[in-house]
Amino acid sequence: MGKRMFRLTGGLIRAFSHRMKTEWEVPFEKGPCVFVVNNVGFMGPVEMITKFAERERCHPWINDELLEAKKIPAYARKDCWWRPGSFAEPVLNATVPYIAAALIPPLLKNVPYIPVYHDQRIMLTLRQSIRALQKDEAVVIFPEMPNARLSHHEWISTGWMRLGEMWYRSCGRALKMYPVHIDREKHIFRVAAPVWYDPARTFAEQEKELSRALAKGIRG
Secondary structure, eight states: OHHHHHHHHHHHHHHTSOOOEEEESSOOOOSSEEEEEOOBTBHHHHHHHHTSTTGGGEEEEEEGGGSSGGGHHHHHHHTTSSOTTOTTHHHHHHHHHHHHHHHHHHHHTTSOOEEEOSSTTHHHHHHHHHHHHHTTOEEEEOOSOTTHHHHOOSOOOOGGGGHHHHHHHHHSOOOEEEEEEEETTTTEEEEOOOEEOOTTSOHHHHHHHHHHHHHHHHTO
């Protein structure tokens, strides 16, 4: 029943919103991977799980603050779901967070998400991600900070990249990461060539290099 409801909801979203095309810089090879995506507020995960070409295999990371209605209003304001200082900000601030709080938790019940915690429970997030990869599926991560789309620097959060170490220890293979830029104006997912985690190097040795390569790809 859960999967059926999830597919029905996805079908309705596709039917009543803009279609999205997926463009690959290089031909896609199926297998375990991470899609690293730019931050477009709550619509990022929605677009990825309902319109992305590989959506049937995707497990998006979802902040635990989006899983409880009472936490969503504060999270929406912190995560820059609208441009700060815009003309409509007062109206958006008074309406969108509460509409989201009513709609998002029920919708997420049927989504194959991976909850993201910002305390010692982060290991649960990483282990669940490894289990998804072991099934030849994909993990979807949104690593930009809340205000990253306003500053366009080359830094993104990097702690999640330790998945590369864990993945290599679990199966002896390098982790493949695809940068994805969601262009909502042109209705396109632009998927750049994959970036590989190098198991022959330490995380510290490649952290900045990976961050720059992924940040460039997700910002189109």
